Structures are given as C-alpha cells and as structure tokens.
Amino acid sequence: MNKTVLDLWVGIFVVAGIAALLFLALKVGSMNTVNTSDSYTVLARFENIGGLKVRAPVKSAGVVVGRVSDIRFDNERYEAAVTLRLDKRYAFPKDSSAAILTSGLLGEQYVGLSAGGDSVKLKQGDRILITQDAVVLENLIGQFLYGKAQEGAPQ
Amino acid sequence: MLRRAIENLGNRTIQGVWRMGFATRFFLAVLLHSGTAFRRFGLTIREMYFSGVLSLIIILVSGLFVGMVLGLQGYETLQTYGSEEALGILVALSLVRELGPVVAALLFASRAGSAITAEIGLMKATEQLSAMEMMAVDPIARVVAPRFWAGVFSMPLLAALFSAMGVFGGYLVGVQLIGVDEGSFWSQMQSAVDFEQDILNGVIKSVVFGVAITAIALFEGYDAPPTAEGVSGATTRTVVTSSLAVLALDFVLTAFMFRGLN
Numbered sequence: 001m002n003k004t005v006l007d008l009w010v011g012i013f014v015v016a017g018i019a020a021l022l023f024l025a026l027k028v029g030s031m032n033t034v035n036t037s038d039s040y041t042v043l044a045r046f047e048n049i050g051g052l053k054v055r056a057p058v059k060s061a062g063v064v065v066g067r068v069s070d071i072r073f074d075n076e077r078y079e080a081a082v083t084l085r086l087d088k089r090y091a092f093p094k095d096s097s098a099a100i101l102t103s104g105l106l107g108e109q110y111v112g113l114s115a116g117g118d119s120v121k122l123k124q125g126d127r128i129l130i131t132q133d134a135v136v137l138e139n140l141i142g143q144f145l146y147g148k149a150q151e152g153a154p155q
Numbered sequence: 156m157l158r159r160a161i162e163n164l165g166n167r168t169i170q171g172v173w174r175m176g177f178a179t180r181f182f183l184a185v186l187l188h189s190g191t192a193f194r195r196f197g198l199t200i201r202e203m204y205f206s207g208v209l210s211l212i213i214i215l216v217s218g219l220f221v222g223m224v225l226g227l228q229g230y231e232t233l234q235t236y237g238s239e240e241a242l243g244i245l246v247a248l249s250l251v252r253e254l255g256p257v258v259a260a261l262l263f264a265s266r267a268g269s270a271i272t273a274e275i276g277l278m279k280a281t282e283q284l285s286a287m288e289m290m291a292v293d294p295i296a297r298v299v300a301p302r303f304w305a306g307v308f309s310m311p312l313l314a315a316l317f318s319a320m321g322v323f324g325g326y327l328v329g330v331q332l333i334g335v336d337e338g339s340f341w342s343q344m345q346s347a348v349d350f351e352q353d354i355l356n357g358v359i360k361s362v363v364f365g366v367a368i369t370a371i372a373l374f375e376g377y378d379a380p381p382t383a384e385g386v387s388g389a390t391t392r393t394v395v396t397s398s399l400a401v402l403a404l405d406f407v408l409t410a411f412m413f414r415g416l417n
Contacts, residue, residue, distance in 0.1 A: 003197070010200050013208045017312025020319035021358070027341070028247045028322055029348035055349070 038088045040124040041069060044098045044111070049080045050134025052100055052109045058084050060113040065090045068111060084111060084128075093118040097130035109134060178374050181295075185303050185373065188296035198301040199308075206267035206302070206369075207309030211316070213262055218317035221254060222246060222324025229325075230333055239335050243344030246325030251348060251357045252413070255318030257405050260364035263310060264397040268372035271302055272393040275376030276386035299377065303369050310365025311358050318357065356412045363408060364401050371397040 049071065058066040066086035074081045084098070095116030102109050113128075122128070192199050229245040275298065278284050284294040322344075329335045348354065372393045379389035 006204050007200060009208045010203045013203070013211060013309075014312065016211075017315055020312070020315040021354075023319045024251060024315060024322075024354050025350055028251065028318075028344055029350045029354050057346075 039066065039085050040088060040122075041083050041085050042122050042124075042126050042128055044082050044084060044128040044131050045074065045077065045079045046082060046098075046100060046131050046133050047079055048133040048136065049082060050100055050102075050109055050136060052082065052111070052134065056108065056110050058086060058111045058113060060090070060092070060115065065113065082111070084113075086122075091121040092116075094120045094122055094126065095130065096122065096128060097132065098128045099132035100134035102135070174378075177378070181374050181377060182370055184295050185300050185370070188293060189300045189304065191293075191296040192300040192304045195301075198297070199305050202302045202305035203309055206263075206271065206305050207313065210263055210266045210309070210313060213266055214259055214313045214317050215320050217258065217262060218255075218320030219324040221258060221317075222250065222321030222326075223328045225249060225254075225321065226325040226328030226333070230329060230335070239333075240339040240343055242325070242329045242335050243340040244347040246329070247322055247344045247348050248353065250318045250321040250325075251353050253405070253409070255321065256314045256357050256360040256364060257401060259314040259317040260310065260361065260368060260401045261398055263306075263313060263365075264368045264372075264401065265394050267306065267309075268368050268393050268397050269390045271306070271369065271372040272376040272379070272390045273386060275299070275302075275373060276379035276381075276389050279377065279379060280381035280383075280386060282381075299373050303373055306369030306372075307362065307365045310368070311361040314357065314361035314364075352412075356408075359412075360405065360408050363404055367400045367404055368397040371400060 052068065052071065054068055054071055056068045057064045058068065066084055068082060069085040070083035072081045072083075073079075082098075086092070092113060093116040095118040097114050097116065099112045099114070100109055101112045116130075225246045226242065229242050230239060233239050233241055233245065275284075278294075278298065284298070287294045287297060326340065330337045330340050375389040375393045375396070379385045
C-alpha cells in the first residue's frame with residue numbers, strides 16, 4: 001500500500017479516536033467539576049447525615065453550587081462533620097443554613113443551602129451553624145403510626 | 156508408575172517457570188529496544204494501520220449494537236421502576252466503565268492479536284527473523300517493538316470509539332425509537348458520569364489491556380514452533396490467553412478503582 005494513503009488512514013484513525021474521547025469527556029461526562037483553584041470549603045455538622053455520600057451535590061434554589069468533598073465522624077461531639085466545597089462564583093451569607101434533602105422519594109441525597117440575611121459572607125474554613133438532619137424514613141413512619149394509634153384510642 | 160507421574164509434574168513445572176522467565180526477558184527486551192519504534196515512527200504507523208485502522212469496522216459496528224441492546228434491555232428493566240430517564244446513566248456508565256474497554260479489548264485480541272501472532276510465527280517459520288539477525292538487524296527492534304507500541308497506542312483509541320458508538324446506539328434506541336425524553340437522557344448522564352472516576356479510569360484500563368494483549372500476542376508468535384501446526388496452535392493460544400488475561404486484569408483493576416468510590 002502507498003505510504004501516504006497509509007499515513008492518511010492512521011491519521012484519520014487517531015483523529016477519530018481523540019474525537020471519541022472528547023465526546024465522552026464533554027457530552028457524556030461533564031468536565032465542569034469544581035476544581036480546587038476556584039472554590040472554597042465550609043464545614044457543617046449534622047447529627048445524622050442519612051445516606052449522604054462524598055461527591056453528592058450541594059444545591060441552592062435547586063442549582064448545583066458545589067459538592068460534598070469530605071465526610072468525617074467527629075468523635076468529640078459524636079456528630080458528622082461534612083465538608084462542602086462551594087464554587088467561588090457563589091457567595092452565601094454567614095447565617096445560611098444547610099439541610100440534607102432527598103431528590104424525589106427514592107432519589108439520591110444532597111445538601112440544600114438556604115441563604116440567610118447576614119451581610120457578612122461565608123469564607124474559606126467557616127462553619128455553617130444552622131443545620132437540619134436527614135429525614136429517617138423509619139422514624140417518620142414510627143411517628144405516623146404512633147399518631148394514628150393515639151387517634152384511634154378510646155377516650 | 157508413581158515415579159513417572161512425579162517426574163512428569165517436575166518436568167512441567169520446570170518448563171512453566173522457564174517459559175515465564177523467557178516471557179519476562181522477551182518483554183524487557185521489547186521495552187529496551189523500543190528506541191527504533193519511535194526513531195523510525197513510520198514502522199509504528201504502518202503497524203497501527205494493520206492493528207488499529209483495520210479493527211475499526213468490527214469495533215464500530217459492535218459498539219453500536221452493544222449500545223442499542225443496552226438501550227432496549229435497560230429500558231425494559233428501568234420501566235418497571237418508572238425511571239426510564241435513568242437510561243442515559245445506565246448506558247453511559249456500563250459502557251465507559253466496563254463494556255467499552257473490555258469488549259473492545261476482546262475484539263482487539265481476536266482481530267489484531269491473532270494476526271500479530273500468525274505473522275510473527277510465520278516470519279519465524281520461514282526463517283525471516285534469522286535472516287534479519289544474519290544481516291545484523293535486530294528482529295526485536297525492527298519487527299516486534301513497533302507492533303507492541305502500535306497496539307498500545309491503538310487500544311485506548313479503539314475503546315473510546317467503542318464507548319462513543321455505544322452511547323450513540325443507546326441514544327438511537329432510547330430516544331429516537333422508544334421515546335425517552337432527550338433532555339433528561341443527556342443531562343442525567345452528564346451529572347452521573349465523572350471525568351476522572353469513570354472516563355479516565357476506563358482509558359487506563361484500555362491502556363493496560365493493550366499492553367497485555369500485544370505482549371501476549373508477540374510472545375506467542377516469537378515462541379511458536381516453526382511449523383504450520385505450531386503457528387496455528389500459537390494463534391489459538393493468543394486468543395485464549397489474552398482474553399482470559401483481559402478478564403482477570405479487569406477484575407483486579409475494577410477492584411482497585413471502584414471499591415473506594417462510595
């Protein structure tokens with residue numbers, strides 16, 4: 001086979017392969033993962049995080065503003081210490097609150113941030129003071145059954 | 156009788172260890188003599204044509220069909236839970252993490268690996284390799300190393316093409332044929348597939364498979380008895396050994412890559 005034709009085919013092959021990789025990176029996966037340079041981390045303590053996992057999204061008003069970067073157990077307070085990595089483009093008031101919510105009935109859990117009214121913004125290393133734990137379905141059902149039982153009890 | 160059996164066992168062990176040592180020395184020699192493969196890059200490009208470009212058809216067509224079948228089967232199962240929109244996640248994650256690298260590697264082993272073994276085995280049987288040595292041309296540098304690097308370069312590209320075609324096939328069946336919502340198909344896929352964790356790990360896997368397949372194929376060809384029977388046996392062994400190696404390596408790599416994910 002002619003050498004230039006051969007070179008041409010291999011060139012087409014390499015270009016197609018790299019295009020496929022780019023397609024996978026940009027269209028199939030999202031490259032816009034928040035990286036360390038343009039983000040800041042804040043800490044939030046929860047008594048119960050339910051099924052929250054590292055890399056779960058942090059949403060405010062339904063928009064993804066960051067990700068959970070670390071989950072630890074605080075052995076002195078017996079609480080979960082969750083580190084949130086937030087995008088630098090979004091600043092939140094210092095008295096914002098964090099809640100662990102579930103998308104849909106059986107969906108994955110995420111951290112919801114609700115903005116407060118303070119004029120001072122959250123900085124790198126700050127702690128979110130107001131937190132709301134994950135809803136444990138078993139407790140909820142237990143409360144419901146308990147309430148029902150009391151309703152039906154003879155007076 | 157017993158003595159014969161034990162002698163037999165000992166003989167086989169010695170041969171096995173010797174062969175393993177020979178394979179290691181062969182692999183090291185290929186790496187040491189790789190200079191020619193890069194200095195005369197034309198040789199490597201020529202081999203990339205034979206192992207990469209000529210494998211394109213089978214890779215692209217199988218990728219498309221695997222993706223389409225994933226779309227159909229995934230839809231059937233997800234539908235019972237009312238979460239058809241997650242079809243994009245299912246198709247993309249299974250392709251990028253597992254099916255892309257592994258199935259492309261199995262196809263590559265049977266399409267290109269067997270060809271490499273047969274070619275080198277025949278070169279040895281017709282004493283072309285000895286003739287090169289007579290002319291002071293190192294056959295490992297001239298014949299083996301370019302084929303090795305061509306396989307290592309081709310494999311990740313083929314795996315990426317396989318995955319991309321598969322996602323496209325899943326899109327064709329899921330969105331165009333069945334009617335899953337196009338927006339949620341792509342957006343759920345994008346939010347679930349991570350570049351480092353999923354795509355990059357898939358690429359690493361395919362590079363490892365490329366090294367394993369081409370090394371096995373080259374060794375089997377170089378080691379083949381110089382007869383028609385010997386070459387045919389070596390070709391069969393290439394396909395069997397490299398397929399098994401791919402599956403075993405895949406398990407090990409997956410255990411390392413995805414165990415600590417959650």
